[in-house]
Amino acid sequence: MENKRELFQILTRRFGILNKNCCAGDDIEISTVHSHILYEIDKQHIPTMQQIADTLAIDVTTFSRQIQTLIKMNLVSKSPSSDDKRFYVLTLTNEGHNMAQSVESSMNSYLNEVFSHMNEFEQETVLRSIKLLNNAMAKSSVCCTPLI
Amino acid sequence: MENKRELFQILTRRFGILNKNCCAGDDIEISTVHSHILYEIDKQHIPTMQQIADTLAIDVTTFSRQIQTLIKMNLVSKSPSSDDKRFYVLTLTNEGHNMAQSVESSMNSYLNEVFSHMNEFEQETVLRSIKLLNNAMAKSSVCCTPLI
DNA sequence: TCTTTTATTTGTAAAATGCAAGTATATATT
DNA sequence: AATATATACTTGCATTTTACAAATAAAAGA
Numbered sequence: 137m138e139n140k141r142e143l144f145q146i147l148t149r150r151f152g153i154l155n156k157n158c159c160a161g162d163d164i165e166i167s168t169v170h171s172h173i174l175y176e177i178d179k180q181h182i183p184t185m186q187q188i189a190d191t192l193a194i195d196v197t198t199f200s201r202q203i204q205t206l207i208k209m210n211l212v213s214k215s216p217s218s219d220d221k222r223f224y225v226l227t228l229t230n231e232g233h234n235m236a237q238s239v240e241s242s243m244n245s246y247l248n249e250v251f252s253h254m255n256e257f258e259q260e261t262v263l264r265s266i267k268l269l270n271n272a273m274a275k276s277s278v279c280c281t282p283l284i
Numbered sequence: 285m286e287n288k289r290e291l292f293q294i295l296t297r298r299f300g301i302l303n304k305n306c307c308a309g310d311d312i313e314i315s316t317v318h319s320h321i322l323y324e325i326d327k328q329h330i331p332t333m334q335q336i337a338d339t340l341a342i343d344v345t346t347f348s349r350q351i352q353t354l355i356k357m358n359l360v361s362k363s364p365s366s367d368d369k370r371f372y373v374l375t376l377t378n379e380g381h382n383m384a385q386s387v388e389s390s391m392n393s394y395l396n397e398v399f400s401h402m403n404e405f406e407q408e409t410v411l412r413s414i415k416l417l418n419n420a421m422a423k424s425s426v427c428c429t430p431l432i
Numbered sequence: 433t434c435t436t437t438t439a440t441t442t443g444t445a446a447a448a449t450g451c452a453a454g455t456a457t458a459t460a461t462t
Numbered sequence: 463a464a465t466a467t468a469t470a471c472t473t474g475c476a477t478t479t480t481a482c483a484a485a486t487a488a489a490a491g492a
Contacts, residue, residue, distance in 0.1 A: 139388075139392060141388060143418065144414065146418050147417060147421075148296050149341075154427050157426075193301050195450055196470085197450065197451080201449090201473095220458070220469095220470085221456080224471070243293075247289060247292065249426045250417075250426070254416055261409065261413055262413040263288065265412075265414070266292065267291060268402055268406050269402075270291065270295055271401070272398050272402050276397055277397065278305075278394045278397045279298055279398060334438090342480095345440085345442085348440060353478095369487080369488055370438060371440085372440070
């Protein structure tokens with residue numbers, strides 16, 4: 137049987153390509169990394185800089201600059217936390233939220249197209265498997281230990 | 285049910301993190317992109333520059349420079365094709381082959397660890413699902429059309 | 433022979449990255 | 463309270479990565 141690595145290598149490479157083309161909004165375009173940042177800010181409840189950087193395994197200093205870019209693009213806003221002024225909390229602007237939605241729906245329609253090449257049963261099995269895999273990774277010591 | 289995108293987002297992000305830590309050989313360390321290049325040169329039979337660049341969806345000009353780096357690191361060698369001198373064919377050096385092996389075994393042991401958190405049946409199901417998914421992606425019009 | 437196509441490289445300029453060192457705020461120690 | 467230490471984030475570099483446009487070089491077509 138083919139080894140695991142080959143299967144995953146191909147899968148993630150392809151998903152990466154999907155992700156690359158995902159990120160055109162109404163008028164502006166953003167990078168894959170930026171789309172992940174928007175995604176996580178949307179998902180986590182008023183996160184701090186550190187939280188998102190950790191989740192995405194991005195160096196904080198790099199992340200700091202990425203946020204600066206996203207703020208300039210008017211997609212993200214950053215405000216000092218009231219109880220501890222060392223922290224900054226991140227939120228999406230309306231524009232950022234729209235962009236996140238736009239990426240979300242592009243990705244979902246891409247994935248629906250991909251899934252359309254499988255029958256109902258296969259689709260179910262695949263989704264269940266991805267969940268199993270995500271859970272296994274969450275338990276793993278070699279992967280993603282401090283991550284959500 | 286959670287949407288597909290979320291499941292895939294998390295999966296591929298985690299796999300990306302695995303990949304990041306994968307690439308330490310005996311003494312030198314390489315980037316994820318470089319490890320993918322070595323992987324593909326090893327897999328494809330005496331490929332040309334263009335072939336690998338296309339497979340990995342990397343811009344050829346960027347790829348040209350990446351190969352230059354890998355040659356300097358003595359992991360790859362490049363020679364003009366005898367029948368058509370516009371082409372250059374790529375091969376791994378012994379050192380490059382060792383590196384590819386080393387990455388391969390790191391990745392497989394990471395993945396084995398991840399899989400150890402599932403039972404036999406789940407493991408089978410997951411592997412079968414990844415294959416299904418790869419086939420579906422290969423048929424897809426939105427993903428990876430010119431790719432293997 | 434002359435033009436066009438194909439494979440690859442270089443020029444240049446922008447963006448992404450990450451370490452070391454900085455600032456600013458909070459907590460711990462004395 | 464004063465000083466030291468820790469934490470969250472930013473900036474200064476210096477390197478690496480990226481990609482468009484233009485160049486080179488070889489093959490194929492007219």
